[in-house]
Amino acid sequence: MNQVKTFVVGSTIALSMASFSSFAGTNDDPAFPDVTIADTCTIDAMGVTFAFGTFPVGSADITDMVAGSVAINCVAATAYTWGVDGGSNWDGASRNMSNVPDLIAYTVELTDGTPVGDLGINAVDASYTDTTTIAAQTGVGTGAIQSINLQADAAISTAPGGYYIDMVTFTVAWP
Amino acid sequence: MRSYFILLSNSAFATCTIEGTTTTGFGNSNGSVDLASSEVAV
Numbered sequence: 070m071n072q073v074k075t076f077v078v079g080s081t082i083a084l085s086m087a088s089f090s091s092f093a094g095t096n097d098d099p100a101f102p103d104v105t106i107a108d109t110c111t112i113d114a115m116g117v118t119f120a121f122g123t124f125p126v127g128s129a130d131i132t133d134m135v136a137g138s139v140a141i142n143c144v145a146a147t148a149y150t151w152g153v154d155g156g157s158n159w160d161g162a163s164r165n166m167s168n169v170p171d172l173i174a175y176t177v178e179l180t181d182g183t184p185v186g187d188l189g190i191n192a193v194d195a196s197y198t199d200t201t202t203i204a205a206q207t208g209v210g211t212g213a214i215q216s217i218n219l220q221a222d223a224a225i226s227t228a229p230g231g232y233y234i235d236m237v238t239f240t241v242a243w244p
Numbered sequence: 245m246r247s248y249f250i251l252l253s254n255s256a257f258a259t260c261t262i263e264g265t266t267t268t269g270f271g272n273s274n275g276s277v278d279l280a281s282s283e284v285a286v
Contacts, residue, residue: 113254114254114255114256115254117256118256119256119257119258119259120257120258120259120260121258121259121260122260122261123260123261123262123263124260124261124262124263125262125263125264126262126263126264126265127264128262156258164258166258166259166260173260173262175258175260221258223260225260225262228260228262229262229265230262230263230264230265231261231262232259232260232261233259233260233261233262234257234258234259235257235258235259236255236256236257236258237255237256237258238255238256239254239255239256
């Protein structure tokens with residue numbers, strides 16, 4: 070990621086220098102303008118919580134648990150793709166919280182039930198490796214924070230006792 | 245050549261606690277065998 074950011078700054082400096090040299094009568098000495106390049110997009114998952122809670126053995130599966138919101142802020146009119154990876158225990162079909170050797174499968178969804186994965190982010194940035202078979206989501210920046218509410222399901226009805234945990238990463242990519 | 249930009253966010257944890265012990269066959273909820281319930285009439 071740092072290498073990408075370095076490339077962005079270097080490109081801008083080169084562009085600025087080219088612009089300077091295009092003005093007739095100006096000093097052609099090399100210049101090193103001090104520039105700050107703001108990120109085109111940011112994504113903040115601090116408002117997301119997949120804390121399903123504590124339940125007795127044999128409890129019913131959890132459906133549509135409110136899971137907070139992810140905040141995305143992109144420069145106006147910037148088309149972006151965002152998603153959630155498969156976490157630490159993706160099994161090829163679903164995410165899982167783990168209490169070795171037991172697993173609890175869970176989902177990450179929009180509030181309309183649409184599952185959220187990261188499939189397709191690789192098509193925007195080839196340096197990213199898609200980790201799920203679930204489609205990523207898309208949006209268009211407005212220049213302001215866009216909060217996207219999430220919900221989650223967890224299949225706990227057959228889970229043995231124990232503490233289960235997983236970690237997922239939210240990603241936004243833009244061309 | 246087209247350039248691409250990407251930004252990764254912080255991560256989020258998913259957690260769940262299941263209380264109690266799952267038993268199979270004869271036994272009670274705390275995992276010990278209940279002899280009274282394991283008696284089989286023949």
